[in-house]
Amino acid sequence: MLNQTVEARLEASCGLAADHPVMALWRRNDIINRAEAGSELAVLDPAEPGAFPAPTRAALAARMARECGSDALAGEYGSLASQGTADDENIAHGSPLDWIVDTGLRAAARHCDLLTLNPTGATRSDIEALREAGFSDADIVALSELIAFVNYHVRCIEGLRLIAEAGK
Amino acid sequence: MSVVHDFTTDVLTWNPYVEPVDLDAATQSQRAAMGVTAATRSVSVYTRVLAHDAQTLQSRTPLFNAIMYGKEGLSRGDRELGAIGASIYNGCVYCTSVHARFYQQFGAVPDIIETIFAAGTEAKLPEREQAIFDFSVKLSHTPPSATPDDVRRLKSVGLSEAEIVDLVRAAALFGWANRLMHTLGEPQRG
Numbered sequence: 001m002l003n004q005t006v007e008a009r010l011e012a013s014c015g016l017a018a019d020h021p022v023m024a025l026w027r028r029n030d031i032i033n034r035a036e037a038g039s040e041l042a043v044l045d046p047a048e049p050g051a052f053p054a055p056t057r058a059a060l061a062a063r064m065a066r067e068c069g070s071d072a073l074a075g076e077y078g079s080l081a082s083q084g085t086a087d088d089e090n091i092a093h094g095s096p097l098d099w100i101v102d103t104g105l106r107a108a109a110r111h112c113d114l115l116t117l118n119p120t121g122a123t124r125s126d127i128e129a130l131r132e133a134g135f136s137d138a139d140i141v142a143l144s145e146l147i148a149f150v151n152y153h154v155r156c157i158e159g160l161r162l163i164a165e166a167g168k
Numbered sequence: 169m170s171v172v173h174d175f176t177t178d179v180l181t182w183n184p185y186v187e188p189v190d191l192d193a194a195t196q197s198q199r200a201a202m203g204v205t206a207a208t209r210s211v212s213v214y215t216r217v218l219a220h221d222a223q224t225l226q227s228r229t230p231l232f233n234a235i236m237y238g239k240e241g242l243s244r245g246d247r248e249l250g251a252i253g254a255s256i257y258n259g260c261v262y263c264t265s266v267h268a269r270f271y272q273q274f275g276a277v278p279d280i281i282e283t284i285f286a287a288g289t290e291a292k293l294p295e296r297e298q299a300i301f302d303f304s305v306k307l308s309h310t311p312p313s314a315t316p317d318d319v320r321r322l323k324s325v326g327l328s329e330a331e332i333v334d335l336v337r338a339a340a341l342f343g344w345a346n347r348l349m350h351t352l353g354e355p356q357r358g
Contacts, residue, residue: 022333029238031234031238032231034227035234038227069311116310119346119350120259122350122351127185127186137186140220141217142221142224149224152341153340155312155340156337159339162315166319166320
């Protein structure tokens with residue numbers, strides 16, 4: 001499903017060419033390069049997807065990237081979600097939660113919104129709500145990692161863009 | 169045991185809201201992701217929670233170690249200050265306690281942790297530390313609110329572009345870590 005590499009997606013999202021000098025600084029550590037690519041694959045298209053098939057993961061990622069103001073990354077993830085369901089489409093486009101028909105997906109999207117927009121406000125009751133929606137502990141941890149990774153990645157992209165902009 | 173809501177450098181315990189993976193029942197890939205060997209006696213509760221998603225943990229551990237503890241680039245203390253800026257903004261009491269202790273060990277400026285705990289994201293710090301802290305806090309906003317001027321300010325206090333790249337990753341990494349540690353469990357004392 002990940003039909004382009006994490007590298008190409010990053011370049012498209014921050015608007016920098018692969019040979020931009022800041023990109024060379026960004027990619028100067030191979031351990032980090034490999035681990036970032038491995039993390040993105042693990043949250044977006046894992047070998048064992050559990051409750052969240054790849055198009056749903058991409059849709060949730062697109063929703064969160066949009067909430068973080070990264071329309072370019074949202075577009076990249078959104079294109080990965082295009083094989084998904086009507087719910088996936090609503091999730092990816094940032095539609096209101098009550099447009100999402102599946103109650104489990106609605107709970108998952110709600111958790112994405114909460115942790116992206118107001119992580120400080122998360123409590124035990126938010127994990128209990130996911131359990132009540134039918135998710136296992138493994139699903140809850142996988143969803144949390146997806147949320148956490150996207151929030152990391154958008155800040156990397158924004159930081160890169162700012163460094164390049166400041167150097168002009 | 170009581171739940172801790174205020175920032176502290178005390179050594180806290182972390183009580184998860186989900187059941188950690190049992191070492192005896194862990195799959196091969198979970199054991200590998202946790203770094204379990206024949207000599208392993210115990211693994212932290214946090215790592216056992218993350219082992220529910222072994223594939224992510226397998227990449228996350230080397231990424232975390234390289235960003236925070238890598239030998240080249242930005243100093244360890246400055247990376248810790250980036251981690252603290254994010255953790256204070258995101259309200260992660262546990263992450264803050266660990267990395268505040270690391271700052272006291274590796275950082276260059278005394279009393280900085282006390283100042284940050286007293287004033288939070290509004291803390292008034294020496295010029296260099298202020299630039300690092302403010303950038304990390306602003307990058308943690310949703311959407312991030314850091315500007316090119318914040319990057320120029322980092323340059324003006326002596327950071328190279330390579331060091332600013334390292335700071336971006338350290339602060340962003342805690343946008344990740346805080347969203348696990350603060351949301352999958354709670355810090356306790358006693």
